[in-house]
Amino acid sequence: MDKFLYGGDYNPEQWLDQPEILKQDLELMKKAKINTVTLGTFSWASIEPREGEYHFEWLDKIFDDIYQMGGHVILATPSGGRPQWMSQKYSEVNQVDEYGRRHTHGFRQNHCYSSPIYRQETQKINTILAKRYGKHPALLMWHVSNEFGGQCFCDLCQENWRKWLQNKYQTLDNLNKAWYLRVWSGMYSDWSQVLPPNPLGETKVHGMDLDWKRFVTAMTIDFYESEAKPLREITPDIPITTNFMAEGLDKGDYYPITGLDYSQFAKHVDVVSWDSYPAWHNDYETLAETAMKSAYTHDCFYSLKHKPFLIMESTPSCINSQQYNKSKRPGMNILSSLQQIAHGSDSTLYFQIRQAQGNSEKFHGGVIGHDGSSENRVYQEVAQYGSKLENIAEIKGAIKKPKVGIYYDWESNWAFNRGGAFGRPTRLGIQTLQKHYSIFWGQDIACEIINGEDDFTKYDLIIAPIMYMYRDATVTKLEKFVKAGGTLVGSYFTGMADEYDRVILNGLPTKLRELFGINTKEIDTLYPKQHNHVEFGDKSYVTKDYNQIIDTTTAKVLGKYQDDFYQDTPAVVKNEFGQGTTYYLATRLGRDFLKEFYRPIIDKLQLANDFVLDSKYEVSCQVRIKNGVRYYFLMNFSEDQQVIHTRCESTNVEDGSTVGTEIHLEKYGCLVLKLNE
Amino acid sequence: MDKFLYGGDYNPEQWLDQPEILKQDLELMKKAKINTVTLGTFSWASIEPREGEYHFEWLDKIFDDIYQMGGHVILATPSGGRPQWMSQKYSEVNQVDEYGRRHTHGFRQNHCYSSPIYRQETQKINTILAKRYGKHPALLMWHVSNEFGGQCFCDLCQENWRKWLQNKYQTLDNLNKAWYLRVWSGMYSDWSQVLPPNPLGETKVHGMDLDWKRFVTAMTIDFYESEAKPLREITPDIPITTNFMAEGLDKGDYYPITGLDYSQFAKHVDVVSWDSYPAWHNDYETLAETAMKSAYTHDCFYSLKHKPFLIMESTPSCINSQQYNKSKRPGMNILSSLQQIAHGSDSTLYFQIRQAQGNSEKFHGGVIGHDGSSENRVYQEVAQYGSKLENIAEIKGAIKKPKVGIYYDWESNWAFNRGGAFGRPTRLGIQTLQKHYSIFWGQDIACEIINGEDDFTKYDLIIAPIMYMYRDATVTKLEKFVKAGGTLVGSYFTGMADEYDRVILNGLPTKLRELFGINTKEIDTLYPKQHNHVEFGDKSYVTKDYNQIIDTTTAKVLGKYQDDFYQDTPAVVKNEFGQGTTYYLATRLGRDFLKEFYRPIIDKLQLANDFVLDSKYEVSCQVRIKNGVRYYFLMNFSEDQQVIHTRCESTNVEDGSTVGTEIHLEKYGCLVLKLNE
Amino acid sequence: MDKFLYGGDYNPEQWLDQPEILKQDLELMKKAKINTVTLGTFSWASIEPREGEYHFEWLDKIFDDIYQMGGHVILATPSGGRPQWMSQKYSEVNQVDEYGRRHTHGFRQNHCYSSPIYRQETQKINTILAKRYGKHPALLMWHVSNEFGGQCFCDLCQENWRKWLQNKYQTLDNLNKAWYLRVWSGMYSDWSQVLPPNPLGETKVHGMDLDWKRFVTAMTIDFYESEAKPLREITPDIPITTNFMAEGLDKGDYYPITGLDYSQFAKHVDVVSWDSYPAWHNDYETLAETAMKSAYTHDCFYSLKHKPFLIMESTPSCINSQQYNKSKRPGMNILSSLQQIAHGSDSTLYFQIRQAQGNSEKFHGGVIGHDGSSENRVYQEVAQYGSKLENIAEIKGAIKKPKVGIYYDWESNWAFNRGGAFGRPTRLGIQTLQKHYSIFWGQDIACEIINGEDDFTKYDLIIAPIMYMYRDATVTKLEKFVKAGGTLVGSYFTGMADEYDRVILNGLPTKLRELFGINTKEIDTLYPKQHNHVEFGDKSYVTKDYNQIIDTTTAKVLGKYQDDFYQDTPAVVKNEFGQGTTYYLATRLGRDFLKEFYRPIIDKLQLANDFVLDSKYEVSCQVRIKNGVRYYFLMNFSEDQQVIHTRCESTNVEDGSTVGTEIHLEKYGCLVLKLNE
Numbered sequence A, B, C: 001m002d003k004f005l006y007g008g009d010y011n012p013e014q015w016l017d018q019p020e021i022l023k024q025d026l027e028l029m030k031k032a033k034i035n036t037v038t039l040g041t042f043s044w045a046s047i048e049p050r051e052g053e054y055h056f057e058w059l060d061k062i063f064d065d066i067y068q069m070g071g072h073v074i075l076a077t078p079s080g081g082r083p084q085w086m087s088q089k090y091s092e093v094n095q096v097d098e099y100g101r102r103h104t105h106g107f108r109q110n111h112c113y114s115s116p117i118y119r120q121e122t123q124k125i126n127t128i129l130a131k132r133y134g135k136h137p138a139l140l141m142w143h144v145s146n147e148f149g150g151q152c153f154c155d156l157c158q159e160n161w162r163k164w165l166q167n168k169y170q171t172l173d174n175l176n177k178a179w180y181l182r183v184w185s186g187m188y189s190d191w192s193q194v195l196p197p198n199p200l201g202e203t204k205v206h207g208m209d210l211d212w213k214r215f216v217t218a219m220t221i222d223f224y225e226s227e228a229k230p231l232r233e234i235t236p237d238i239p240i241t242t243n244f245m246a247e248g249l250d251k252g253d254y255y256p257i258t259g260l261d262y263s264q265f266a267k268h269v270d271v272v273s274w275d276s277y278p279a280w281h282n283d284y285e286t287l288a289e290t291a292m293k294s295a296y297t298h299d300c301f302y303s304l305k306h307k308p309f310l311i312m313e314s315t316p317s318c319i320n321s322q323q324y325n326k327s328k329r330p331g332m333n334i335l336s337s338l339q340q341i342a343h344g345s346d347s348t349l350y351f352q353i354r355q356a357q358g359n360s361e362k363f364h365g366g367v368i369g370h371d372g373s374s375e376n377r378v379y380q381e382v383a384q385y386g387s388k389l390e391n392i393a394e395i396k397g398a399i400k401k402p403k404v405g406i407y408y409d410w411e412s413n414w415a416f417n418r419g420g421a422f423g424r425p426t427r428l429g430i431q432t433l434q435k436h437y438s439i440f441w442g443q444d445i446a447c448e449i450i451n452g453e454d455d456f457t458k459y460d461l462i463i464a465p466i467m468y469m470y471r472d473a474t475v476t477k478l479e480k481f482v483k484a485g486g487t488l489v490g491s492y493f494t495g496m497a498d499e500y501d502r503v504i505l506n507g508l509p510t511k512l513r514e515l516f517g518i519n520t521k522e523i524d525t526l527y528p529k530q531h532n533h534v535e536f537g538d539k540s541y542v543t544k545d546y547n548q549i550i551d552t553t554t555a556k557v558l559g560k561y562q563d564d565f566y567q568d569t570p571a572v573v574k575n576e577f578g579q580g581t582t583y584y585l586a587t588r589l590g591r592d593f594l595k596e597f598y599r600p601i602i603d604k605l606q607l608a609n610d611f612v613l614d615s616k617y618e619v620s621c622q623v624r625i626k627n628g629v630r631y632y633f634l635m636n637f638s639e640d641q642q643v644i645h646t647r648c649e650s651t652n653v654e655d656g657s658t659v660g661t662e663i664h665l666e667k668y669g670c671l672v673l674k675l676n677e
């Protein structure tokens, strides 16, 4: 399709006995320029209400109706919610929790991913769906299951766990050493002794926890692949995805979920898609701050494949699951949806087209509300945005070319957060990445969130704070990157543990010592009310949480601690290495420091936005590039009118008009402009 | 009995080996003018220590002793705590919890209400008790079990749950639709698949949760009826009650418990009785505020039958179960006990006559303390109040005739609190009712707390905020009420869901639109730090939590929002409907607003107290009426002396003296006055 | 050994494949003057990796290596962590939790203490160890298991519970009365009905809970004795200990654990040892306050046998288990280690010699860090302290002779904390003891923490606040103590319950009435924001939490309440009794009051420190005595230089130099001085 995908989850099966509603849906979708719906999510019981009894007539009809409307279908496999009869007949399909309790039917996404029967049943229904709809002209994409997550502790999963470990470690001796089991006399003498970490057994072994998280990711992908197999065979040309997620709202945070290693999972999907639900208009941060976290998360998902992604779900008004679920104010749905596009989405899809009448998500926002009215404010803004999207359709597929990479390693984050010691509430690994990110986002400098498998040569600057887990291959790549002229920023908590979360002996690994020109010593953990200060430039900055004591070998000291027993020792250092430069931040500093710290780096590397002359934190400018044209998205994440100035005149993509160099953006205002490269 | 019931729970079985204590009890009771004791609560093991081995001699004796003292007995059936041998021999009598775990003996009130054996055992012991004591001249009333509550998830209860549902829904198709189970593919294909909501199965289905709560109420009543059956047969003239409860102290609240629908349960008792334990003298609110919540709760229980009720339990000094358990200050037991009478109680009964020496409630206050002394401050105040009660005995049986009804619907409250969306911590349905109530209580205007089955024609004003669940019959009655000249106040969150907690489509139901003269649109949920303002009269009032956007059809706008995108739209409206008037409050406003809002309504409807000229929040005046005499209870809920003025002179009920129109009430002071109508 | 034990836990089994590390360990230990290591803790799987397959070669070697270094070995029995094969083969060795769930292998110290198999297995391995190493010249002491704790609810333990109760109560009637089971109809009719307190059964019976805690202590000791048996038989000359613990850091507190009655357990060890982990440098209290709590805890452990104890574990830098784990600043390890010695320790032992490379405690501080470097700051301070310890070796074995005893009763504290009523968050029994203690510690007056079995005649002043559980034998001893001229301080919450936690009837027991010259009445519980005041001397002091109302018989009133209905009644009284004096504090008062209150008592009893003239809270002076020499430890628990003055010149123990009467102590500075008596 040469348009952005616009639409969302649609569950006509909830309204089958009200055909006038289904008719109204089609009319309202069309009017709103909706061109794509996701069908089939949680439809299993509607398709197969009793074992072997299939009902496709309603789905056939909606497929045809959508097609006749000119629309497309993303078809979800129904495994996220199996039918009651299956949970009842085959108890093995139900998850067993960490206490060994077999659950009964309920909630969703709580199946065992090892169960042969569940794998067989999902393959069967997927096969049927692929055969029936694989050639339907409306079919655009497969959406496997829904929001994968969870874990199972049943005997089958335990058996798989042991097999996975045997395959990885080969011998028990290797396992015992990797998990460092001589502590507390925990060495295994037989494979059958190895159980999953669980509160009625072992909960303290760091290496086991780390491997269990790896195993959960592996099993989840394995189950996904089992589902995908018949789809790949029967419909080789239809791309396959599954919707990823973000988390953290309960703590005022927002970032991709940490429970599954999406850097691995992404290799198995044809296109990355995810469900975007930031907490707009909250009372604990500015709107721009919410926008920054949202931007970070979009950039994470873009970076998984360095390609445009899909927003598979979002809300046109309010969500349902938080403590406070505030509606988007007028203008915010357009602004926030356009932010998705600005950061690399090729879709705006909502959950959901029509608000459910009952059950647990009934007050979650919908394109069509309970009033079914086209006069509804939400619907009207959805329709207005539909036109906007059509007007900028030429941007679909455009890419991004960031010169800044922020390093994030799922496994390292698992290990880093797992341990005792230091400050439990102040680990804040991802929040630290976001703090660095915010400096660049605030200046309209694009970033990617990268990992060790990425090509580092694309970047001028790599920011890798808290690289807790040492990976020799990655560090070797970083060495090469810097030697060739790259700039690298590292920090405290770097190079501390190996891939089994065992401490690396004898201090900072040699390669890192040379790269940063330092030796590291102890890390001083601060209680929340304790602080140190760092002198940098001609100012003093407050430190918190962690101060690492270091000394320099080849590095030059840029900032020193001002207090405590390590007063006057280095806190911020810079090292020339090959053609490049590295920086090491030995302590946790605030954004005020980071802004000053990055200023000369940004200047030297010429990273500044090439269009906006006076970047403001409240006004974001993001760039996508296609066929030699640079598309600039200007977005005002504030309640005030904002004025910005651009390097040159540009063209408004929506209407082709010429836009001058002084641009006024109303509250929540947004503009899409373009320049030829 | 022509006196108020005075006394309380008495457990002589704890002191059988100390006959001098039992003798002292009788003397001290007599001296305190105690005329009623509740026997038998938790006495089962004392009566039947081993299966089939009965010991009534001690109970016979105490029955006779009480009678000889001139007292009466409320006899409790012992089912609240069964004997150990029964829990051991018949495991089915023990409750199974939501995780499917059969409990062993312990605590209290934790039996299975389905168990045929437990029903048989309780009927057996009740039959024996009724036969033995049914004709005893001291027997005044049956007190079935104690503080019913709890729920059971055993197979028998699950079977009853399915039967109850089959009876209600007839077909699975009806059930699937009512619970809106197409969400997440949850439709049942066989009745055997239906389990109770539970954390190892289904926890997310709103309709299921609502029906489960209804079922728990139904089963509790069914068990109560099973207990009552032999009592009704053998002693048809002895009234039967069970003691209801209040809750909320742990959150600083206080109101009837919400877990059981007392509006249904009340139909099955001959007289409403309840256990009253407000948190007097706390540090989070004024004494008057505690008094207001206490008054609200008394009025709820009065309203269940619109008849005098009994206080079955209260404390003469301190309770035992809260974080802080403060003793009543001197004077407070008399004041707070008289408040019970003022609001319609025909008794003051304490838990308990003699403080237990051991176990979990040993420091809960008692009429006779651990010191066994008549010099004890608590005892002396109990005795002083005993005389007071005798002096006002003529009031017993007097009724109330409020003109204000506050609408409260147990089921609606269940559904309203269940959902996600909006603000989870800010639902505050009952607290909102109490906020309205406080305006009237503060002006000494009597209210009842009514439900849809009540006769609305008795009232001039019905206040029905947050009528979340739409009940057509109730709304039809409200229409009729207003048409005939009544005044109705409604609010945001009204008419939103049907009796299955499914959203009502197409906006506010037509009858409510016409009644209030409005259409409703979206509800804007506010975070705690966010506010709007409403202009009303010549002042501006702060809103919080929820602002509903509405437009008017026939209604007249009294107040408008002052901020945000719905600035200048209606927030408070008034509608003439038939002979009556309705008001709709679209937003959550404070007491400052409500006081101004209700002022003209109170004036117009002439609701003001007919006795006190200058009502103060700290001084409460409540009225009971009997044989053409109006009894006024004046109560000072403050630490200061208070002066109030009355319309005319009156007579002090206690001593027959004439009381002038300027009345001085000392700290915690109270007076009972009368006027002929 | 004629030196202080210096060293700590050493786990060479973690480094067997890196012999160069083991070699380095020996060198670094020697250099730091380490003379003692604890081996064998959690080494079972290294010794017996498969059933019956033993590997002692590595342990033999380390034993010899340590001996050759001139060091000694404390040999731990390995029962704290059994091998996986044992947990797998004999499931009965694994603990069953309070929900009846048999745990699988994991964590540590989670075995069943009843299991015949586990007792047999531990005796077997202990026998082997005793036979193999019992005569090894390096063997200094047995360290049975590690940090005993936990409880088991398996059938075997339940059987032991019933046996223990049968033995204690003989008849069910006695049990039913002791536990006061007529409340809620809980009387047993058969012993088999008696289960442990547990959340799926009985949780409310105070007497049961109290006995269960006694039983847990008894079973833990019984298991310990079972382990000790072969050691006593085979190596009758080797002393046996087990390491005790402190708790409370999670609430900002610090004191010996309350879950096990160490006053009983101490009788079974040859020398008391414990693991000392205060939260130095936190952000919620001053350093001196942390030092005071640490001092209190040391004094508790000294008092268990009124003899020098051992510090079995401590950290040279940071701990691992708290929310924030801050490193000790330079100087603090020496200061805090010396504080242990000052209060009666004959050792400084660390956990651990070499930091583990992996698993749950990998970042807990070690003498030898992950860098393995002698340049490490922590190591260097350890080595510096090692020299210091050698210089003061003459002090080893020196005792203390406090004249102040603070009364603490483990069982009373259990009962006191158990009940409802009063203020649940404000019981604070031990914190109240510490408040009294702090007055004396702040003035460098030594205290012991004593219990009813101690010899009271050694003391001039006994402080016994909140003596909730009445023990006639103890009170009789107190009577005798006061009659003979002793001074006693008591308080509210005294003499309230018997040994079954049943309330004592008829008020304060006669002996206590006479002792204090008062009668007690009600206790007024205050909410946190509520206060009263007491006039004492010419000042007014704020009370909180509890005000008891009393009247005096023979006592003289020193202070009266100033507010509320008990205004002008006694709050602080003094009573002459025999040759002695008692004081009763009827209310909870602050340190400002206690300081004034104790001033004349300290003067009269001449309790002031005999060396320091101007005691400061920040500078602690503790005394140990040996062979007619008084050793004074001066310790500066502040960040500032401190000056203090002493009665006379003294000798620096470390270098024999003469020290003048004005002493300057640097930040964290400490001096060890001596005077001939």
Ligand SMILES: [Zn+2]
Pocket: A095, A096, A112, A113, A114, A115, A152, A153, A154, A155, A156, A157, A158
């Ligand atoms: Zn599984």
Ligand SMILES: [Zn+2]
Pocket: B095, B096, B112, B113, B114, B115, B152, B153, B154, B155, B156, B157, B158
């Ligand atoms: Zn049941």
Ligand SMILES: [Zn+2]
Pocket: C095, C096, C112, C113, C114, C115, C152, C153, C154, C155, C156, C157, C158
């Ligand atoms: Zn056991």
